[in-house]
Amino acid sequence: MPPLFHLLAVSAAGGRRGRLLLPHQTVETPVFMPVGTQGTVKAVPQDTLESLGVEIILGNTYHLYLRPGHEPIRRMGGLHRFISWPRAILSDSGGFQVFSLSSLRKVTDDGVQFRSHLDGSSHFFTPEHSIDVQIALGADVVMSFDECTEYPASRARVEESLRLTVAWARRSLDHFRAHSHDVPWFDLQVRRTQSLFGIVQGGMHRDLRRQCAERLVEMDFDGYAIGGLSVGEPRELTLEMISEVLPLLPKDKPRYVMGVGYPDEIELYARMGVDMMDCVLPTRAARHALLFTSEGRLNIKNKQFAEDQSPPDPACQCPVCRRYSRAYLRHLMNAGEPLSATLNSIHNLAYYLAIMSRVRKSLESESADQSPGR
Amino acid sequence: MPPLFHLLAVSAAGGRRGRLLLPHQTVETPVFMPVGTQGTVKAVPQDTLESLGVEIILGNTYHLYLRPGHEPIRRMGGLHRFISWPRAILSDSGGFQVFSLSSLRKVTDDGVQFRSHLDGSSHFFTPEHSIDVQIALGADVVMSFDECTEYPASRARVEESLRLTVAWARRSLDHFRAHSHDVPWFDLQVRRTQSLFGIVQGGMHRDLRRQCAERLVEMDFDGYAIGGLSVGEPRELTLEMISEVLPLLPKDKPRYVMGVGYPDEIELYARMGVDMMDCVLPTRAARHALLFTSEGRLNIKNKQFAEDQSPPDPACQCPVCRRYSRAYLRHLMNAGEPLSATLNSIHNLAYYLAIMSRVRKSLESESADQSPGR
Numbered sequence: 206m207p208p209l210f211h212l213l214a215v216s217a218a219g220g221r222r223g224r225l226l227l228p229h230q231t232v233e234t235p236v237f238m239p240v241g242t243q244g245t246v247k248a249v250p251q252d253t254l255e256s257l258g259v260e261i262i263l264g265n266t267y268h269l270y271l272r273p274g275h276e277p278i279r280r281m282g283g284l285h286r287f288i289s290w291p292r293a294i295l296s297d298s299g300g301f302q303v304f305s306l307s308s309l310r311k312v313t314d315d316g317v318q319f320r321s322h323l324d325g326s327s328h329f330f331t332p333e334h335s336i337d338v339q340i341a342l343g344a345d346v347v348m349s350f351d352e353c354t355e356y357p358a359s360r361a362r363v364e365e366s367l368r369l370t371v372a373w374a375r376r377s378l379d380h381f382r383a384h385s386h387d388v389p390w391f392d393l394q395v396r397r398t399q400s401l402f403g404i405v406q407g408g409m410h411r412d413l414r415r416q417c418a419e420r421l422v423e424m425d426f427d428g429y430a431i432g433g434l435s436v437g438e439p440r441e442l443t444l445e446m447i448s449e450v451l452p453l454l455p456k457d458k459p460r461y462v463m464g465v466g467y468p469d470e471i472e473l474y475a476r477m478g479v480d481m482m483d484c485v486l487p488t489r490a491a492r493h494a495l496l497f498t499s500e501g502r503l504n505i506k507n508k509q510f511a512e513d514q515s516p517p518d519p520a521c522q523c524p525v526c527r528r529y530s531r532a533y534l535r536h537l538m539n540a541g542e543p544l545s546a547t548l549n550s551i552h553n554l555a556y557y558l559a560i561m562s563r564v565r566k567s568l569e570s571e572s573a574d575q576s577p578g579r
Numbered sequence: 580m581p582p583l584f585h586l587l588a589v590s591a592a593g594g595r596r597g598r599l600l601l602p603h604q605t606v607e608t609p610v611f612m613p614v615g616t617q618g619t620v621k622a623v624p625q626d627t628l629e630s631l632g633v634e635i636i637l638g639n640t641y642h643l644y645l646r647p648g649h650e651p652i653r654r655m656g657g658l659h660r661f662i663s664w665p666r667a668i669l670s671d672s673g674g675f676q677v678f679s680l681s682s683l684r685k686v687t688d689d690g691v692q693f694r695s696h697l698d699g700s701s702h703f704f705t706p707e708h709s710i711d712v713q714i715a716l717g718a719d720v721v722m723s724f725d726e727c728t729e730y731p732a733s734r735a736r737v738e739e740s741l742r743l744t745v746a747w748a749r750r751s752l753d754h755f756r757a758h759s760h761d762v763p764w765f766d767l768q769v770r771r772t773q774s775l776f777g778i779v780q781g782g783m784h785r786d787l788r789r790q791c792a793e794r795l796v797e798m799d800f801d802g803y804a805i806g807g808l809s810v811g812e813p814r815e816l817t818l819e820m821i822s823e824v825l826p827l828l829p830k831d832k833p834r835y836v837m838g839v840g841y842p843d844e845i846e847l848y849a850r851m852g853v854d855m856m857d858c859v860l861p862t863r864a865a866r867h868a869l870l871f872t873s874e875g876r877l878n879i880k881n882k883q884f885a886e887d888q889s890p891p892d893p894a895c896q897c898p899v900c901r902r903y904s905r906a907y908l909r910h911l912m913n914a915g916e917p918l919s920a921t922l923n924s925i926h927n928l929a930y931y932l933a934i935m936s937r938v939r940k941s942l943e944s945e946s947a948d949q950s951p952g953r
Contacts, residue, residue, distance in 0.1 A: 248916075272910070281906060287910075530655075536646070540642075542617055
């Protein structure tokens, strides 16, 4: 297999300008990945995502496993075909949603028993089963099955959780390697198959994070994620954990911080050397009237925008800011119109994508400035 | 003012291929007009409407008057600017929504007192006020204020309603003519201003319909609508009323049947000589899982589509049918995803527009076949 990741440039601060060579799409990094929970980035059509320049989206294994089910998706050729998204997809392991959405969750060494948040039906996820489901979905990048620790948690609780996460990472990797040709699109003359990332957990304990990272690096995953962050901890702790883990990860493999964050956070982490990030925030905030702009956050329901004919963000070049006014977006939100979620989401995603585009350009020029030839 | 309507060809059955020269758009007729109730065709972005070839949409005076209000819209330059829709708009008079949505409705010769369905606030609409609101909104075509008769209704009730509708039509016209330069975009060097259509009422009584049509034609409106249909009557009655009224209307002016209908209806009426129609059906049905296709109506929630990878309508060239499968649309609907309403609505609108496009071509060729030169 050709290498998954090309490192193109590194800044003095450790920021990395790279390129992920995924089966369905070459992805320029650092990249922000919009979340398509149930096989759709909420309220945004696929062609709009394409025109915004989105190269990779997330799919949630837990949601798609429950509805419509991974077997129907496998029979239909995998998630790309099912949702008509030809570019790259990353699937999570389901671990986080089992932790946050399901009820009557019971964890053993073997796996997790839980009840569906939809109908109360009982399900059992093991690392092997999570990988099987993710192979059926056929995302370009899949994640090892991990145990998420709540925040705050005692050291004993985090240690136990870490033990499971490391054991499950090993089992995820072994099962993935044994079935690496099972992905629905493998027979389509595509030479590459899926990639598997390990997830570094360890709560808010630097030594446990370090321990977990070292164990996972020994296993030689295709890439490494840092999970269990943005779960309610102060932002300084998030930053501390990321700073602790990044130097331990192999330079030639992609690094993914899961579930972050606000616009200033994704810029900060990208400049520190994080290659991939995802978050529901831009789309979820959009549905709740919160717009991210170069002038700060706007609550578009605010009365002050009732007759404001300026674009949501005068500095933004997105299709929403080029066409619509704050007054119109406010009206759509107040009138409960479905177009409100669509337009707000398009702008917020464009805002996030523009940040990453700017960071990529900046990393290129910073690195060029440092080169001996200049 | 240059003529509003060009009649290009007439078929043996009376079907008319025409062209409406509106200030914001030349509209090819017969035309189906999507309904943009609150300043948005529900769940469909404006650029999508443009790419579908939509040339004119409806705005509802009652809804826009209540929220955000016609005065803010006037101050922002009118509805076209407010909703960023540069093509044509037709506004209704508010009469139908006052009749169907508001509570505590009290009709006098002067006008209608009613309570808002949103907050219970009290409002009074006269013909003059309806026209003032419609001038503030600035649609290309505005409608005279009418009294809608419920179905079924006694002859006495219809006669009284008709008396009001005719009197209000006169007052609408006088007020409109006295204020024809007040439209927000009149100062923008546009030589034409709004057009006003009269509305033929008369319940399900042929003689009353005839009486109303004759009175309105004497007043010399810019165009004529047939209202008070599709209110629960059997379809034969709808057809009978349209057949009765059409021959009474001047051939050189556009004819608009309000609030119809199903795909076969709009084709039928267009072939009989109706130039304009509007209906919430394609978008409302879409939000309730009903798709109109060349294979008949599909309830996309149906289990039989769970793994159906064919397009919603294999004969349709719309962007939804070119990209997505029945299985995916079913999943979006079942998962309660907002994209469901968007994609279903785009297909249904495209289906309606394709019918009218086919009818226009057919009317051209039928008329050509009849021409003496062939």
